[in-house]
Amino acid sequence: MDNNYISQVELIREVFHYQTRFEGSTLVFKIDYPVTEDPGFPGLVKDLALLAKTGFKVIIVPGAKENIDAVLRQYNIESKYTSIDNFPVRITTKQTIPFVEMAAFDVASKFMTFLTASKVEAIIGNFVRARGLGVQNGVDTEHAGQVDKIFKDSLERVLNLGMVPILPCIGWSPSGKPYNVPSAEIALAISSALKAEKLFFLSVHDRLQVKNFNIKEALETRPDGSLVRLTPQQAERLISSCSNSSSVPAPFLREFQLALSASRAGVHRVHLLDAREEGAVLKELFSNLGVGTMVYNDEYDSIRAFHSRDLPDILRMMEPLMQKGVLVRRNPEQIQEKKADYAVLEIDGSVRACGALHDWGESQGEIAAVATDPDYKDMGLGRKIVGYLIEKARKSKMKRVFVLTTQSQDWFEALGFKETSVDTLPEQKRKTYDQNRKSKVYGLEL
DSSP states (O other), rough: OHHHHHHHHHHHHHHHHHHHHHHTOEEEEHHHHHHHTSSHHHHHHHHHHHHHHHHHHEEEEEOOOOHHHHHHHTTTTOEEEEETTEEEOOOOOTTTTTHHHHHHHHHHHHHHHHHHHOOOOEEOOEEEEEOOEETTTTTEETTTTTEEEEEEEHHHHHHHHTTTEOOOOOEEEETEEEOOOOHHHHHHHHHHHTTEEEEEEEEEEOOOGGSSSOOOOEEEEEETTTTTEEOHHHHHHHHHHTTTTTTSSSHHHHHHHHHHHHOOOOOOOOEEEEETTTHHHHHHSSSSSSSSEEEOOSSSEEEEEEEEEHHHHHHHHHHHHHHHHHHHHOOHHHHHGGGGGEEEEEEETTEEEEEEEEEEEETTEEEEEEEEOOGGGGTTTHHHHHHHHHHHHTTTTTEEEEEESSOHHHHHHTTOOEOOGGGGSSSSHHHHTTTTOOOOEEEEEE
């Protein structure tokens, strides 16, 4: 069967898996202003409209900084900043705030235009109550504000009607006084208030590369070196590693800090995406590997015991390796007979790796049937499975584990296994050793 056809089928399966899992979820999109200037912007909004049409609750928070800068320059108004907690804050005067509002709503209307063209109803609303930052470090910030309250009930009513709320970077006090509020802060507050499943930060930056960070920790990356996903703890260590370095561009560092703040606020998954990539949001949402960097605080991958329903997935992963002679051929009946020995690694509910620990007596166990999904070969899943099986052997009071291999000796040596002889195998295993296959024996003392 054509490999491209198989890949297409797997892609369709993944899409249906994620559609079922996240349908009805609240997705918040904080979108930097430069994204609206990119040629791919209409396609991005079309994808957001598609999500809204298919049952997702979509909220858009447009950034407007660069547009505000341009409008103020147009009217010869100087824009001054002060620093609060090491972040620049625009001092928004009484003279400035009308132009800030104009620029912010101009950006929001761009989203409205393209959503309307996609036959999706949207609303630009006053869902944010704000309060002023006041005097900071001796500087009166005037109409610069922060989120005081999100009108959660109003937002949920709009979402339940199938409409897309668009929130400009403006909030109002109870008396109607407007404040310029950072769009990132609004996005974080909304995600927390509505318990959003996902928060997306869309920018025009290249993918985050592990080489940019001064850290030796093994992280999950793609072949191009871009970061796939991180726990909040890993993200925090990355931020700390570059605190005194200029190797990481400021926008990258800011996005990481925002993602970390969102995770601490209870958002399960925060995604950092380069919006210039065609279909970036859909690729990130409907595939395991995605195209951006995810900071997650839920259990994304886990290893568990084998269930009978996992059999098709295990056989799918093992079949190419059995055809190449890397694994001994096993049929469904043989796997079911030893099902208590097998474990599988799930990523987001899908089985992506497997392995088995067979007890041969004499305090020795055999690690066997280790296989991973080819699309995940660079993510260290096989190493995780083997590590899990080694720990399982320890808990079972085994003193040694071994593997029989014909083509993977280098990989097992990297895991600490050492070549040994057939004579070191338990008696029951020696009786079943295939002399024709001539597998090499590698052992690990526990």
